[in-house]
Amino acid sequence: MNVSIVGGGISGCLLALKFSDLGHAVSLYEASDCLGGICRDVQVGENLFFSNCQYLNVGAESHALFKRVEGVDLFEFPHRYGSVNDLFGDLVIYDDFAQVVVPGQSDVTVSDHDNNTVAERLGAYEPVVADALLSWAKRFGDLHNLDAGNCTHMQLGRVFYSDAVERVRNTKEESPWANDMLGLPRHLFEPPLAVQAAALPAHGYNNFFDAIHTEMVKRGVMVHLQAPVTPRMISGKLEFSVRKKKLPDDLKVWCANPTALAHLVTGRRLEMPAMSCFNLVATLDIEPEGVPVYYQTFLRDSPFLRIFKYDLQGVSKITVEGFDTGRSCGELITELNALIRRMGWACKVTSEHLVLQKRYTLLTLSDKETLSLLASSLAEHAVIPGGWQFYGRDEKVKAAFSAFQCAEASSCAVQ
Template sequence: MSPSKSTNYLIVGGGITGCVSALLLAEQGISVTLCESSSHLGGILRDHVSSGERFFTSCQYLSVNEPWFQLLPSTIRRELAEFEHSYGSVTDFEQHCMTTRSMAMPVFATEKVRLEEFSANLDNATLSSRLSFYPEFVEKNLRSWVRRYGVEPESVSGENAAALQISRVHLANHDAAVTVLKQQPDYDASLALPFKYRHPDQSIQAALPTEGFDAFFELLENYMISRGIQVMKNKPIKLRKNGMKIQFWSRSERMDYFDNLIWACNPNPLLRGLEFPALDNVHGKSETHFYDLDLSEGSVDTCYYQIFSDQTDINRLFTYSVAGKPKLTVECFAGNRDKDQISTEVHILLRKLGHEHTINWQSSTKEKRYIFYSESDKAILSQLAAAQTINNCRILDAGWLDFGRNAKINRIMDQIDQGNETHDALSGDIRMSAAS
């Protein structure tokens, strides 16, 4: 169905989720305004720049096989390098080390973990209760590892395990037995098998911009404008309730009314404007180190490695190239190790993974990671997502509880695909109070 002329959308947030949502709507001939509070698009994907050199701030692949990726025009896709998704992990607790190039999750040796030691039921209420499903050796070490983010496992939802890559663990040399166990839902949700074991003839394709994400978003912005999308930067948005109406404001300027809203960024301002309770804002503390790689020959593989260890503050390594230059991004817990200690540990980990690169430290940053939510946060955001229409404005669920951009974008796409017939029906029949 073609959208009615009155249908318009406001998208708040100029990261990849907001930009892709805008493109999808524009392809349907729908009026779209995208507002970004900063002076540039990109959100968390923006490059880290040090002494004129660009680095990716973390491992942020674009998924080639996702439907939203096909929205990108050939002029932009030409600026992306496509490759087979490659990853691995190092699990090193209590002097028992397992290294793999086929799993990005914790891997444990059979002499330390037995299948009969798993609990009877998986309790996902908190991250602590979820971890208690695992045998004692796994539970206590992963629990201690999570605490190094500065977060207590008892204070956050069990669903946060996905963001930490610990929602499942792999038991070495038990693939056949695990395959049978995974027919049961609790084991399927907690035990991992290598992708190639499950799908020997398949691969996962990914992409990264060859010149960095900043250049990618400049191209994307120009393309969005050419498609009729109104892009407004330096435009923070606030919502205010005025009786039974919602008003859209940017600083002291009142904006036009929009009958559809996609809030594709931090939901706290949206919750405040709609008079919902505040979130707990649980966050982890981390730091990131950026290196140039000196290769004696050949090129660097684009690959990331999860690190689960009581021997180092490092929790992820990411090797890649930007503008033809090999780079390394190292994510760490915020600890007391200086850059020389971190660099020594990077050397050790790279050797374990089969890399003999020379690394040259360039810079580092410290940040808060808002990758956690409490059960209270989950209840509030679930209530917001279920509201659908508030004071005649349809608010789409922007995947605030989903992990990963693909899940967020696909959730938004599903709601857009419902069409304006759904919106028209809801506008006439549903009035849900934000306080109810």
């Protein structure tokens, strides 16, 4: 089968490798001049930094697929994380739990509640906890309009009551809903959960995507860079072109932003509220430590969301993600050095760079409906949706691949 993939981010690249493994003839169209999409590194001169904290799941099919690519060097390590929060008073630094930790509460209650929006989900905790979470989370936007599924990647999916471990264990067993709302660090499960491995490209994502590009070309995948694809509806037929040149009538897989496609096919506009974020990247004045670690931050007066410490190019580095509230790079660094000190990390930032970034990962209630309508309408146009309703890349690719299998089965049945 001839397959055209639109979008050369990690999803498009993974699918291109997968389809070519299965013997399909693949063409990949990418609007920019390189592959990788949002995974690409921040480059400051010769210095590379990870853009956000984006791990590959060891054991996932994608990991196995990438590992086989010549020139791809994946560094595997124990997945370490923690959280820092002051939402309930004093600063709590907790290893092994990357979501909100509630200290000093013994009354663990989760009311059976509507669970459609972020506001409803967070409102199901007892008032003292719900109020603190809702107040912190409102920086993400209108919580009454954001789909509850966003809680997972807002790192608000579960809460851990650190002074009521036994009560948490018991309540989790009472119902699937309570189990879903309450968290436990891995070491407090009975028996403790193993620390899983995660992976990162040893030389950064840019180098990783260069190797994947070379591999695709070697396998005969036609990779078109600087090839922005425009969808058009002509007499009820969906057509795709690059600079007015129509693409062949292959099966299409749309792994790029779905906004234009959604409007064209469903007549509805995606809301996908933009988050104005920053990536503060810096070198640290310590020797490389070997194992990366990240901490989610839930701080009332700080724009930080996540602190990620890792080694790259033989240098210890840090990437801090947060909301752009207009603070200068200097102000953010002062704040970061102070937080690092409080966390007991014996290091300081030595050279830094600030990158502003718009993120479109939040889905409203209306977006969920639009994406599902879009996915069902695309089937009749021989277009596979790129799993946009999912956040994680493995889920995105899995959804796209199973839609592809359905399309392949129905085209075989027609022949």
